[in-house]
Amino acid sequence: MSQYLSSCFSELTAYVAGEQPKDKNLIKLNTNESPYPPSPLAIKAVNGEILANLRLYNDNSATALTQAIANNYNVLPENVITSNGSDEVLAFAFLAYGKDKPIAFANITYGFYSVFAQLYSITSRIIPLTDSFEININDYLQSGENVIIANPNAPTGIALPLASIRKICEAHPNDVVMIDEAYIDFGGESAVSLINEFKNLIVIKTFSKSRSLAGARVGYALACKELIDDLQRIRNSFNPYNVNAISQAMATAAMEDKAYFNDCTRRIISCRSSFTQQLINLGFTVLPSQTNFVFAKAEKLSGKELYHSLRKQKILVRWFDKPQINEYLRISIGNPEEISYVIKVLHDITQNGGHT
Ligand SMILES: *Cc1c(COP(=O)(O)O)cnc(C)c1O
Numbered sequence: 001m002s003q004y005l006s007s008c009f010s011e012l013t014a015y016v017a018g019e020q021p022k023d024k025n026l027i028k029l030n031t032n033e034s035p036y037p038p039s040p041l042a043i044k045a046v047n048g049e050i051l052a053n054l055r056l057y058n059d060n061s062a063t064a065l066t067q068a069i070a071n072n073y074n075v076l077p078e079n080v081i082t083s084n085g086s087d088e089v090l091a092f093a094f095l096a097y098g099k100d101k102p103i104a105f106a107n108i109t110y111g112f113y114s115v116f117a118q119l120y121s122i123t124s125r126i127i128p129l130t131d132s133f134e135i136n137i138n139d140y141l142q143s144g145e146n147v148i149i150a151n152p153n154a155p156t157g158i159a160l161p162l163a164s165i166r167k168i169c170e171a172h173p174n175d176v177v178m179i180d181e182a183y184i185d186f187g188g189e190s191a192v193s194l195i196n197e198f199k200n201l202i203v204i205k206t207f208s209k210s211r212s213l214a215g216a217r218v219g220y221a222l223a224c225k226e227l228i229d230d231l232q233r234i235r236n237s238f239n240p241y242n243v244n245a246i247s248q249a250m251a252t253a254a255m256e257d258k259a260y261f262n263d264c265t266r267r268i269i270s271c272r273s274s275f276t277q278q279l280i281n282l283g284f285t286v287l288p289s290q291t292n293f294v295f296a297k298a299e300k301l302s303g304k305e306l307y308h309s310l311r312k313q314k315i316l317v318r319w320f321d322k323p324q325i326n327e328y329l330r331i332s333i334g335n336p337e338e339i340s341y342v343i344k345v346l347h348d349i350t351q352n353g354g355h356t
Contacts, residue, residue, distance in 0.1 A: 008121065015115045018318055027338050030318045032154075032183075032293050034212035035335040036264045038250060039257040042213065045249040058245035065248045068255040069220055073192050078225045081232055082251075084242045086182060086206035086219025090148075091116055092234040093202055093221070097176040098122035102145040106135055108325055110150045110180060129156070129324075133287055133295075137164045141171035148178040152188045155320065155330040157289030159188035169198040176227070178202045185210035185265050186272070187290025192222050199224045202231075209292055210265050211254045216247040268292050272333045278343045282350055293332045295325075298350060303327045306349065313345045 001010065018031035037043070062082040070077045083089035094103070094116040102123040105113045117124040127139045133156045140147050147168060152159035169177050177200055179191045184205070191203050202223040208214035221231060235242060243251075254261070276294055279286050283299040298306050303326050307319035310329075318330040333339065 009119075012118050013115070015112050019316065021316060023314075025314055027315045027334060027341065029293075029332040029334050029338065029342070030316045030330075031214070032209055032291070032330075032332045033214045034209065034264060034268070034292070035333070035338065036212050036267070038212045038216075039254045039260040041253040041257045041260070042250040045253040046246055050245060050249050054245060058241055058243070058248060060240040062243050062248050065218075065243065065252045065255070068252045069222075072255050072258075073222060075192070075195065075222060076225075079195060079222055079228060081221050081228050081235065082243050082248075083219045083221070083235070084239075084244075085208065085217040086180070086204050086221075087112055088242060089204055089219050089221045089231065090178075090180065091119075092231045092238070093176070093178055093204070094120055094122060096230045096234045097146050101175065103148060104140060104142070104145050105148045106150075106153065108133065108153075108156065108322075110154050110182075113148055129153075133325075134158055135160055135164075137168055140168050143172055143175060145172075146176045146178070147172060148180065150180040150182065151191070152183045152186075152290040154183065154291065155293070155295050155318065155325070155328075156287050157183075157291040157293060157295050158287055159290040162189040162191060162194070165191045165201075166194060166198075169194065169201050172200055174200075176200050176202060178204060180204045182206050182209055183291035185261075186269055186292045195223050199226065202227055207251050207254060210268075211251070211261060212264065213247075213250060213254055216250050218243060218247050218251040267335075268333045271336055271339055275331075275333065275339050275343070279346070282343070282346055284346075293330050295328050295330050297328045298346075301350065303329055309349045310342075310345065313349075315342055315345060 065082055066077045066080045069080045081089060098120055102125050103117060104125040104127055107126050107128045114124060125145060130136050165179060181190055181203055184190045195201055195203060202221050204221045207218040272289060276286050279296050284296045286294055286296040303319050306329055310317055
């Protein structure tokens with residue numbers, strides 16, 4: 001830290017992203033990326049014309065992308081804002097709505113929420129999950145504070161029903177309710193259908209998981225026009241050219257290729273259910289996942305031991321050194337070959353008490 005850093009940031013603990021390893025032989029199941037490439041149409045969209053036009057600024061309204069998103073969800077372009085990854089639109093929302101009141105979120109959820117709260121000096125009310133890792137919605141009905149919920153939640157994978165989201169929106173007429181649906185395409189019920197009914201609801205989504213474009217950095221939010229206008233005001237005061245031309249073209253094509261999207265998500269959901277069953281057969285406790293990962297705990301090995309044993313066998317998963325969840329591993333759903341190798345290795349490790 002230099003002597004020049006503003007004193008308000010001296011205690012800021014930045015978000016720790018999952019490792020992006022140099023070793024390309026590792027089976028990478030630690031950051032919930034898709035095992036499948038982007039849609040072939042998205043790859044084809046990066047054509048000579050797009051590249052030649054990089055001398056110009058990109059379309060700062062992301063017109064085609066916004067329209068493709070609006071078409072997909074059957075809403076108007078005025079109900080959509082695009083961003084450089086969904087992390088960016090989350091940052092806009094924390095900034096836009098956070099300054100005058102606290103924000104409530106779970107103790108075990110996406111790590112960026114507490115980082116944004118710190119960054120913007122927003123008071124957070126952190127609510128423990130139940131012993132079965134669930135969100136008890138009665139804890140989220142206190143008006144006078146904004147709410148953010150990842151639905152399905154990460155790293156647990158557990159989803160809330162739409163009726164619960166509705167109840168939370170109803171309890172907060174004067175606050176903003178943000179629902180982060182990074183994983184909704186793998187199960188669960190989307191709250192997009194509620195954005196015109198609830199003027200306080202923002203639904204946040206990403207191309208990073210279900211649309212195989214993590215590295216292109218494209219996210220978006222859906223909400224009533226007034227909320228989107230607020231978020232546009234922040235975006236245009238921060239970085240109006242936030243989604244680059246190549247990413248806009250790729251994401252537009254990916255959104256339009258519904259057949260490919262359906263095929264990829266179906267494969268991942270099917271692999272998740274067979275993986276879950278096989279883990280249970282090996283004696284693991286597995287939380288009911290509606291996402292592209294599972295959160296699981298071995299019978300006899302600690303989370304830490306298991307993480308290191310897997311790594312020795314070239315399998316990289318995510319382990320959180322945090323009370324209540326440090327016995328668990330979060331394992332992204334890879335392709336079927338990767339997942340059957342994981343099962344083989346876990347079988348060997350658990351049979352040998354961890355000494356492979
Ligand atoms: C992955 C993830 C995001 C962020 O994704 P971007 O790559 O920034 O779009 C947001 N929320 C949750 C819960 C996530 O898991």
